[in-house]
Amino acid sequence: MxxxxxxxxxxxxxxxxxxxxxxxxxxxxxxxxxxxxxxxxxxxxxxxxxxxxxxxxxxxxxxHGGVHVAFSADSREAVDAFHRAALAAGGQDHGAPGIREYYHPSYYGAFVLDPDGNNIEAVCHRPG
The missing domain is CATH 3.10.180.10 (2,3-Dihydroxybiphenyl 1,2-Dioxygenase, domain 1)
Structure with a gap:
């Protein structure tokens, strides 16, 4: 999780x-x-x-708030779906879905701020 x-x-x-x-x-x-x-x-x-x-x-x-929590995702599509759902639920975009190569070449994540300003992420480490 x-x-x-x-x-x-x-x-x-x-x-x-x-x-x-x-x-x-x-x-x-x-x-x-x-x-x-x-x-x-x-x-x-x-x-x-x-x-x-x-x-x-x-x-x-x-x-953003003092806490960052990243949830694991089984696919890049799930990361995309998380981002859409979080925005629809009232979250604020804090980083659109995409590759973050500075972590590693397959790091695919998306970030939103929750209603309290905490940085919430979904990430998939699998290659595309």
């Missing part, structure tokens, strides 16, 4: 150092970092155990 979750942090460098130290005893480490230059938005780091980032931190300015 859940693909990954993320939280917003006020000071990215401080939060990165905190989570690196705090999560190390659990075998959780940074497995991916993406810069604001790559995303066109903000810096973020993904933590995981097996190479897949399951927990993200980011320094997004007040553009």
């Amino acid at each position: 859940l693909d990954h979750i993320g939280i917003r942090c006020a000071d990215f460098t401080r939060s990165l150092a905190f989570f690196q130290q705090a999560l190390a005893p659990l075998g959780i480490r940074v497995v991916m970092q993406v810069s604001a230059e790559q995303t066109g938005d903000h810096d973020h780091a993904g933590f995981g155990r097996t190479g897949k980032p399951d927990f993200w931190i980011g320094n997004a300015p007040g553009a």
